[in-house]
Amino acid sequence: MTLNELRLGLNRWWEGLSVAQKKAVPISRNKIDLRNFFIGAGVDYFKLRQLLKEEISEIEKELKALRVLFNDDDEVIATLMSNFVSECKVNPSLLWDVELSNKVGNSKLVAGDFDGFFEKFGLISKAYLVHKLSCKANRLDSPILLDLRKQLNQLLLENGVSLPFSQIKDSSHSVGYDLNNRRIFLKWKNSLTNAEKLALPMWGGCIDKLAFSHLIPLERMNVMLPLLNHEYQCFSREISELKGIHYKTVKEREDIRAEKASDREESQISMFIELRNKSLVSVDDFSSENGFYEDVQHAFAVGSLKATSKSGISNYYIGYKHYCGLLESKGVSPDSSFKDCFDAWSLRDFKEYLGNKIGNDELSTAHANTTLSAARMTLSKLKLVRNLDFNYYPVDGFETVRESMAYKSYSLNERKQICKMLEMEMELARKKLLPYQMLDRDSANINDPKIQARIIFEDYCNSVPTYHDSQDHTEGQRKFIRFITTRRLSLPKLYDDWGVITRRVMARDVGVYVLKMAQVLGMNLNPILDLDMDDYQEHHPLTNKPCLTYWKERSTGEKMLHLDLFHANLQWLTMSQKNFVKTIFDEVTLLTSEARKYVPAELSQRLFINFGTVPKAMNKRSMSSVYSELVEEYQLKSDDGEPMVLTTTRFRPTLVSELIEAGVSLIEIQNLLGHSSIYTTINYLERLEFDRVTRDKARKAIKAIYSNAAQSGKQYASSHQSRRFDETQIIMKTPLGGCKNIFDPPDFIRKSSLYVKGKPCSQYNKCLSCENVMLTEKNLPDLFAMQRDYLATLEKGNVANTPYYVVVLENLSLLDDILNAETSEFEESVLTKAKEDSLFIETTILDSWSS
Structure with a gap:
């Protein structure tokens, strides 16, 4: 081909391309790559x-105008910049499109003088100018460009x-980020007409943020930085004045x-x-005039005569108001005489009325007791009125309980x-854990910059996330x-769209697992927030059971929660506790794996961490924001229609409530709650606000505990009197009898070939595994009690430093085979009954083991 033919072919090809096709032409070193076009020309490329x-220069000039190629001529770049500055002088509205940022990258201009740099050149985004002038960033640092930037x-x-x-x-x-959002907000504000301003929705005396959420996403406005917040508050006041709204804060309205x-x-x-001051000596002193329970008011006023302080008198007045509420609820007319307002059952009816108010959280128990006392004193005064044959049935006050939502279970x-x-949130959380899926390039739109970025991510970054501030970037x-x-x-946003696990883990992502x-637990x-990554053990070294180690500040410090202690169908537990906890630890570890770097x-080593702008451990404040987000987003409502009080504190009594309803024993609930004593659990249950059915079940269980304890005490006392022993001896009970000292067996044992001096009796060690031992259902409660006490001893840690340690471990292993429903020869119902019967059986003097 001749040179003219090549020239004509090149021009014809270029003129035949659309703008989109021109933008997609291959580029190499900021020049158009025409190797494929000139294949077969027979001349060196x-x-x-x-x-x-000349022809190629024209093509590249057009590509520079299309911003496909960078401008590499300083004079051209300076001219473009100069023209833009001139346009801004003529038309200042263009300035509102200039993006701002406080990122300086690796610019040598800063040279340690951070403040001086920004005073001269401002917070103009360098990336914005690079795009505007279609040049490389280093070109912006030439002397002429620096002057134009100023x-x-x-x-x-x-x-x-x-x-x-x-x-x-x-x-x-983040000053630049805040200032840029301020610019966006002010540009929007300045573009509004008066009619559009009047149409802006208001919320709490401020403009509803949804009105400009298309410019600044709502999630970025949860906590407004000061520069944007100042303009937002000023504009909100302007709109309030324009609409003639004189807004008062909630506190101001409440004060009024x-x-x-x-x-x-x-x-x-x-x-x-x-x-x-109006006497009440006889029935004739009651008023015959009609009014709002005037006789009742007179009675309570006279009942308050012994009260001298203003607050004391006020208590009787409040009592009168509540008593009127009782009368209204009973249908007694306000103009009724005293005969219709008071009778022998008045005080009992009044207590029931106040009790309902306590149950509805309208009245505290302390306030109710004060009100009931005022009514009692008033009725006592009525007994002294002449010509009035009046008496009433007395009642006690209300039991004072702790006024806290912490003990109120969810309905x-x-x-x-x-x-x-939680099901929906867990589903969303788990979607983020899916493995990264490589791009299907056959069906992808290669001209899309996001697709191009993903290809670079896969080919040049090996699908491993990197960040703007990462150190030691590879090429x-x-x-x-x-x-x-x-x-x-x-x-x-790209990483989220592609499904890449990154260091960006928000509080809500982790909070749902908390x-x-x-x-469930x-x-x-x-204790949950303080968990470390190694606090879950699938096999405890002593018990071989799944276990969770946690710290309980108000108790004895470190605790161990043995999992799968109860067997009950609960609607929110679709797997065993062990599998659930393991899943939580595995998923949170995977979710935060990148952030931990x-x-x-x-x-x-903390399990629950998050990384928004900086890495930190989850705390009460971050959880509080999670509660608020979930209540608002899912519109969670309490039974009275108000926004639900969502807090982890209320999950504890709710779990206990469900376990009681499912028939789980108190000893299992005690172990789950981490209480060292069954009586701590009983006291805890007494404080909880259950519904009536659950409370009846709890009270029956508590009553049975106390009854069994009393009976056990009597049995222990009689056996203690019939058999005395030296406190230095250790009685270890087995299903076949007891041994005073396994290190001092009788002579016939010493003479056995199996006896080794200085070692515990080998026969005792093997009692449970001996083929001659016959176990019946009667032996099972003793075995359960022995297993429980062995485990308690191991947790105390005293036995670990004694010769009995090996004995305990061997027998625990044997007991597990006998008493585990999966391996035992006994029916599960028989084992369950035996376990309940074992609660107050004494097996060993545990406190003597360490002596």
Whole structure:
């Protein structure tokens, strides 16, 4: 082919391409790559480029205009920048499109003078200018470009788009990010007409953030940084004035209502105090006038005569108001005489009325007792009125209970809402754990910058996430970061879309696992948040059972929670506790695996960590925000229709409530709660606010415990009197009898060939495994009691330093084979009954083992 033919072919080919096709042409070293086009030309490629230099230059000039190629001529770049500055001077509205950032990269211009750099050149985003001028970042540091950047910064300051760095540098941890959001907000604000401003929705005296969530995502406005927040509050006040709204805060409104109510109350109490001066000696002193229970008010006023303080008199007035509420609920007319308002059952009816208010959280027990006392004193006064044959049945006050939501379990309806919410959240959380799926390039749109970024991620980064601030980038990683920066793509958004596990783990991602663990195990929040990655043991070294080690600050410190202690069908537990806990540990470890590469050493072993902007351990504050998000997003409601009080604290009594309903024994509940004594568990149950059915079951179980304890005490006392022993001896009971000292056997044992001096009796060690031993159902309670005491002894740790340690371990292994429902020859129902019968059987003097 001749040179002219090549020239014509090149021009014809280029003119036949669409804009999209031109943008997709191959590029090499910031030049168009025409190797494929010139295949078969029979001339060296580089020689051809020289011969067709003029045509290729025109093509590359067009590609630079399309921002496919970078401008590499400093004069061209300076001209573009100069023209842009001039346009901004003529039309300042263009300045609101200039993006801001406080990232300086590796610029040598900073040279340790961070403040001085931003005072001169401002917070203009370098990435924005690179895209605007279609050049490489280092070109922006030439002297002429620096001067033009100063001019642009000055324009931004003069027009209020930016602010002097000296005034804002200490306003937050991310000044540029805050200032850029402020710019976006003000640009939107300035574009609104008065009609559009009047149409803006208000919420709590402020503009509803949904109105501009298309510009600044809501999740980034959860905590507004100060510069944006200032403009937001100013604009909200402007809109309030424009709409004629005089907004008052909740506190201000409550203060006004309280003041008005106080004025009304003062007026009514004044009338009540005046009635104290009106005598009530005989029935004739009661008023015959109609009024709002006037005789009742008179009675309570006279009943308060011994009260001298204002608060004391107020108690009787409040008692009168509540008593009127009782009469209204009974259908007694307000103009009724005293005969219809008081009878022998009045005090008992009044206590029941107050009790219902306590149950509905409308009244505290302490307040109810004060009110009931005022009514009691008033009725006592009525007994002294002449010509009035009156008496009443006395009642005791209310049992004072701790007024705390911590002991209130969730109702069945509330549990269903929580279970549904947690199922959906766990499903979302687990989607993030799926392995990364490689891009199907055959069906992908290769012209999409996001697809191109993913190809670079897979080919040059080996599908391993990297970040803007990562140290020691490889060449491939640098290429990837440069690509998404110049295309203005969001790195976290890309990783989320691609399904890459990254270091970005939000509090909600981890918080749902915290909630689920509290729901299933009934543990309090602090012990859960303090868990380390090695706190779960699938096989405890002593018991061979799954175990969770945790720290209980208000108790004895370190605790061990043995899992799968109870057998009950619970709607939220679809697997064993052991499998559930193992799953939680595995999934949280995988979810946070990338984040752990960046956390400080002291947090590296913590199970529950998160990484938003900085790595940190989950705490009560972060969990509190998780509670609020979930309640709002899933519209969780309590039984009275109000937003639900979601907290891990209430999961503990809720779990206990469900276990009681399922018939789980108190000893199993004791072990689950980590109480050292069954009586601690009983006291805990007494404080919980159960529904009536659950409370009846709990009380029956508690009553049985006390009854069995008393009976056991009598049996122990009689045996103690009939057989005395020296305190230095150790009685170890077996199903076949007892041994005073396994290290001092009788002579016939000493003479046995199996006896070894200084070692425990080998026959005793093998009692349970001996083929001559016959076990019946009567032996099972003793065996369960022995197993329980062995485990308790191991947890105390005293036996580990004694010669009895081996004995205990061997017998525990044998007991597990005999008593485990999966391996035992006895029916499961027989084993369950035997376990319940074993609760108060004495097996050994545990405290003497360490002596």
